[in-house]
Amino acid sequence: MLIKLLSIKLVSRFSMVCALAIALLLISPNLAKAESREQAVDRLTDFLFYKVNPQLNNRKLQTGDREYIRQWQKLREAIDPRVKSVQEVCTGVTPGETGWEFTTINGQTYEQTYDLLADTIFYSRHPQRTGQPIPKDDKISISEWSAIRYYMYISNCGI
Known part of the structure:
Protein backbone atom coordinates (compact mmCIF):
# COMPACT_ATOMS: atom_id res chain seq x y z
CA MET A 1 0.00 0.00 0.00
CA LEU A 2 2.84 2.37 0.91
CA ILE A 3 4.62 1.66 -2.39
CA LYS A 4 1.43 2.34 -4.34
CA LEU A 5 0.95 5.65 -2.49
CA LEU A 6 4.57 6.72 -3.19
CA SER A 7 4.28 5.88 -6.88
CA ILE A 8 1.09 7.94 -7.17
CA LYS A 9 2.86 10.90 -5.54
CA LEU A 10 5.81 10.52 -7.93
CA VAL A 11 3.57 10.38 -10.99
CA SER A 12 1.62 13.32 -9.68
CA ARG A 13 4.76 15.42 -9.11
CA PHE A 14 6.18 14.42 -12.47
CA SER A 15 2.92 15.45 -14.17
CA MET A 16 2.98 18.81 -12.39
CA VAL A 17 6.60 19.48 -13.43
CA CYS A 18 5.81 18.56 -17.05
CA ALA A 19 2.72 20.77 -17.09
CA LEU A 20 4.69 23.67 -15.63
CA ALA A 21 7.50 23.24 -18.17
CA ILE A 22 5.04 23.19 -21.07
CA ALA A 23 3.24 26.25 -19.73
CA LEU A 24 6.52 28.15 -19.46
CA LEU A 25 7.46 27.28 -23.02
CA LEU A 26 4.08 28.39 -24.33
CA ILE A 27 4.00 31.61 -22.32
CA SER A 28 7.50 32.78 -23.18
CA PRO A 29 8.42 31.59 -26.69
CA ASN A 30 11.03 34.36 -27.03
CA LEU A 31 13.34 32.54 -24.65
CA ALA A 32 13.76 29.69 -27.09
CA LYS A 33 13.91 31.97 -30.12
Whole structure:
Protein backbone atom coordinates (compact mmCIF):
# COMPACT_ATOMS: atom_id res chain seq x y z
CA MET A 1 0.00 0.00 0.00
CA LEU A 2 2.84 2.37 0.91
CA ILE A 3 4.62 1.66 -2.39
CA LYS A 4 1.43 2.34 -4.34
CA LEU A 5 0.95 5.65 -2.49
CA LEU A 6 4.57 6.72 -3.19
CA SER A 7 4.28 5.88 -6.88
CA ILE A 8 1.09 7.94 -7.17
CA LYS A 9 2.86 10.90 -5.54
CA LEU A 10 5.81 10.52 -7.93
CA VAL A 11 3.57 10.38 -10.99
CA SER A 12 1.62 13.32 -9.68
CA ARG A 13 4.76 15.42 -9.11
CA PHE A 14 6.18 14.42 -12.47
CA SER A 15 2.92 15.45 -14.17
CA MET A 16 2.98 18.81 -12.39
CA VAL A 17 6.60 19.48 -13.43
CA CYS A 18 5.81 18.56 -17.05
CA ALA A 19 2.72 20.77 -17.09
CA LEU A 20 4.69 23.67 -15.63
CA ALA A 21 7.50 23.24 -18.17
CA ILE A 22 5.04 23.19 -21.07
CA ALA A 23 3.24 26.25 -19.73
CA LEU A 24 6.52 28.15 -19.46
CA LEU A 25 7.46 27.28 -23.02
CA LEU A 26 4.08 28.39 -24.33
CA ILE A 27 4.00 31.61 -22.32
CA SER A 28 7.50 32.78 -23.18
CA PRO A 29 8.42 31.59 -26.69
CA ASN A 30 11.03 34.36 -27.03
CA LEU A 31 13.34 32.54 -24.65
CA ALA A 32 13.76 29.69 -27.09
CA LYS A 33 13.91 31.97 -30.12
CA ALA A 34 16.39 34.57 -28.84
CA GLU A 35 18.35 35.96 -31.77
CA SER A 36 21.86 37.34 -31.41
CA ARG A 37 22.74 40.71 -32.89
CA GLU A 38 24.90 39.02 -35.54
CA GLN A 39 22.01 36.75 -36.52
CA ALA A 40 19.75 39.79 -36.81
CA VAL A 41 22.25 41.58 -39.06
CA ASP A 42 22.56 38.48 -41.25
CA ARG A 43 18.76 38.08 -41.37
CA LEU A 44 18.22 41.69 -42.43
CA THR A 45 21.04 41.44 -44.97
CA ASP A 46 19.52 38.29 -46.43
CA PHE A 47 16.08 39.92 -46.49
CA LEU A 48 17.23 42.93 -48.53
CA PHE A 49 19.73 40.99 -50.64
CA TYR A 50 17.12 38.54 -51.88
CA LYS A 51 14.52 41.29 -52.40
CA VAL A 52 16.85 43.06 -54.84
CA ASN A 53 18.06 39.78 -56.38
CA PRO A 54 14.80 37.87 -56.91
CA GLN A 55 16.39 35.85 -59.72
CA LEU A 56 18.25 33.88 -57.04
CA ASN A 57 14.97 32.52 -55.62
CA ASN A 58 16.42 32.63 -52.08
CA ARG A 59 18.95 29.93 -52.96
CA LYS A 60 22.08 29.68 -50.84
CA LEU A 61 25.07 31.38 -52.44
CA GLN A 62 27.76 29.10 -53.85
CA THR A 63 31.54 29.58 -53.93
CA GLY A 64 31.38 30.59 -57.60
CA ASP A 65 28.90 33.42 -56.89
CA ARG A 66 31.72 35.90 -56.22
CA GLU A 67 29.81 38.95 -57.45
CA TYR A 68 26.77 38.12 -55.34
CA ILE A 69 28.95 37.31 -52.33
CA ARG A 70 30.70 40.69 -52.63
CA GLN A 71 27.32 42.40 -52.96
CA TRP A 72 26.00 40.59 -49.86
CA GLN A 73 29.14 41.48 -47.86
CA LYS A 74 28.96 45.16 -48.83
CA LEU A 75 25.29 45.27 -47.91
CA ARG A 76 26.01 43.62 -44.56
CA GLU A 77 28.73 46.21 -43.83
CA ALA A 78 26.19 48.98 -44.48
CA ILE A 79 23.45 47.35 -42.38
CA ASP A 80 25.63 46.32 -39.43
CA PRO A 81 25.89 49.73 -37.68
CA ARG A 82 22.15 50.28 -38.19
CA VAL A 83 21.00 47.29 -36.14
CA LYS A 84 20.30 48.33 -32.55
CA SER A 85 18.49 46.78 -29.63
CA VAL A 86 14.72 47.26 -29.56
CA GLN A 87 15.14 48.94 -26.14
CA GLU A 88 17.45 51.55 -27.69
CA VAL A 89 15.38 52.28 -30.79
CA CYS A 90 11.68 51.85 -30.11
CA THR A 91 9.34 53.81 -27.89
CA GLY A 92 6.70 52.10 -25.81
CA VAL A 93 8.76 48.95 -25.36
CA THR A 94 7.67 46.78 -22.46
CA PRO A 95 10.31 46.03 -19.82
CA GLY A 96 12.14 42.86 -20.65
CA GLU A 97 11.25 43.01 -24.36
CA THR A 98 14.27 41.99 -26.41
CA GLY A 99 15.19 41.91 -30.04
CA TRP A 100 16.89 43.93 -32.74
CA GLU A 101 15.63 46.69 -35.01
CA PHE A 102 16.91 48.40 -38.12
CA THR A 103 17.37 52.14 -37.59
CA THR A 104 19.11 55.23 -38.93
CA ILE A 105 22.49 56.50 -37.77
CA ASN A 106 24.37 59.80 -37.75
CA GLY A 107 21.22 61.88 -38.15
CA GLN A 108 20.24 60.31 -41.47
CA THR A 109 16.61 60.01 -42.43
CA TYR A 110 15.21 56.65 -43.52
CA GLU A 111 15.10 57.98 -47.08
CA GLN A 112 18.83 58.74 -46.95
CA THR A 113 19.52 55.35 -45.36
CA TYR A 114 17.64 53.47 -48.08
CA ASP A 115 19.38 55.58 -50.74
CA LEU A 116 22.73 54.61 -49.22
CA LEU A 117 21.77 50.92 -49.19
CA ALA A 118 20.66 51.16 -52.84
CA ASP A 119 24.00 52.83 -53.64
CA THR A 120 25.79 50.01 -51.82
CA ILE A 121 24.16 47.36 -54.00
CA PHE A 122 24.37 49.36 -57.23
CA TYR A 123 28.08 50.15 -56.84
CA SER A 124 28.91 46.61 -55.73
CA ARG A 125 27.38 45.50 -59.04
CA HIS A 126 29.36 48.19 -60.87
CA PRO A 127 32.58 48.68 -58.87
CA GLN A 128 34.25 50.58 -61.75
CA ARG A 129 31.71 53.38 -61.16
CA THR A 130 32.18 53.68 -57.39
CA GLY A 131 32.29 57.29 -56.29
CA GLN A 132 30.78 58.57 -59.53
CA PRO A 133 27.18 59.77 -59.66
CA ILE A 134 24.93 58.18 -62.24
CA PRO A 135 24.73 60.53 -65.25
CA LYS A 136 21.23 61.91 -65.84
CA ASP A 137 21.22 60.60 -69.42
CA ASP A 138 22.09 57.01 -68.35
CA LYS A 139 18.50 55.75 -68.27
CA ILE A 140 19.48 52.09 -67.87
CA SER A 141 21.56 52.73 -64.73
CA ILE A 142 18.94 55.09 -63.31
CA SER A 143 16.31 52.42 -63.90
CA GLU A 144 18.47 49.76 -62.22
CA TRP A 145 19.20 51.97 -59.18
CA SER A 146 15.52 52.92 -58.92
CA ALA A 147 14.45 49.26 -58.99
CA ILE A 148 16.95 48.45 -56.23
CA ARG A 149 15.71 51.36 -54.14
CA TYR A 150 12.07 50.43 -54.74
CA TYR A 151 12.53 46.96 -53.23
CA MET A 152 14.24 48.30 -50.11
CA TYR A 153 12.00 48.53 -47.11
CA ILE A 154 12.39 47.31 -43.58
CA SER A 155 9.63 47.87 -41.06
CA ASN A 156 10.86 49.58 -37.91
CA CYS A 157 9.48 48.86 -34.43
CA GLY A 158 6.58 46.86 -35.83
CA ILE A 159 5.26 49.73 -37.92
